[in-house]
Amino acid sequence: MPKPVLILGTRLLAAEVMDLITEIPAYEVAGFVENMNRDLAGKQLEGYPVFWIDDIRKLVETHVGVCALSTTQRKSYVEQAADMGLRLETFIHPTARVSKRATLDEGCFVSAMATVAAFTKLGRCVFVNRGAMIGHHTTIGDFCTIQPGANVAGAITIGEQSYVGMGAVVLDKLKIGKACVIAAGAVVTKDFPDHVQLMGVPAKVVKENIEPK
Numbered sequence: 001m002p003k004p005v006l007i008l009g010t011r012l013l014a015a016e017v018m019d020l021i022t023e024i025p026a027y028e029v030a031g032f033v034e035n036m037n038r039d040l041a042g043k044q045l046e047g048y049p050v051f052w053i054d055d056i057r058k059l060v061e062t063h064v065g066v067c068a069l070s071t072t073q074r075k076s077y078v079e080q081a082a083d084m085g086l087r088l089e090t091f092i093h094p095t096a097r098v099s100k101r102a103t104l105d106e107g108c109f110v111s112a113m114a115t116v117a118a119f120t121k122l123g124r125c126v127f128v129n130r131g132a133m134i135g136h137h138t139t140i141g142d143f144c145t146i147q148p149g150a151n152v153a154g155a156i157t158i159g160e161q162s163y164v165g166m167g168a169v170v171l172d173k174l175k176i177g178k179a180c181v182i183a184a185g186a187v188v189t190k191d192f193p194d195h196v197q198l199m200g201v202p203a204k205v206v207k208e209n210i211e212p213k
């Protein structure tokens with residue numbers, strides 16, 4: 001029997017995640033979970049029910065969850081759901097290529113056509129969007145987001161709650177701090193510290209002391 005899945009989130013990405021999960025035979029979508037707008041609870045999204053966060057306690061024994069927020073601030077939502085007893089599952093789309101020698105912590109989502117190479121570690125609830133590539137011997141911290149078409153090379157370390165924008169490139173053997181934002185199309189050629197926003201080719205710091213995106 002397929003496992004029923006609760007999708008944390010009700011915005012556009014949540015609908016995309018729903019569509020992708022319907023293509024993973026081991027799972028079936030059971031509904032969406034909202035934690036901000038109580039008026040959405042009891043309604044439907046794409047034909048599935050929307051549950052209020054406090055009401056999922058009765059489902060946690062039989063259901064698993066996935067967080068469908070593209071921002072790295074999804075950490076607070078995941079922790080809220082965990083307090084309700086919901087267990088986060090890791091999902092890998094059938095068209096993704098994830099090495100059997102890679103390690104993925106709970107709650108990761110690897111979207112269509114993405115690649116995770118050998119000896120790479122994804123932390124808790126890392127979101128790898130469609131077509132993104134993560135090279136070998138790389139470590140991606142908890143709650144990071146790797147957006148569509150980004151190319152993170154080999155032997156990279158990226159700190160928790162960092163965000164790699166669409167089409168960005170991170171060259172090999174670099175260290176990126178926690179809570180960093182790498183803009184779409186940026187090319188990172190050197191190490192950077194925590195809490196900085198990077199833009200350009202080559203990437204430069206355009207803002208400091210930023211909070212998770």
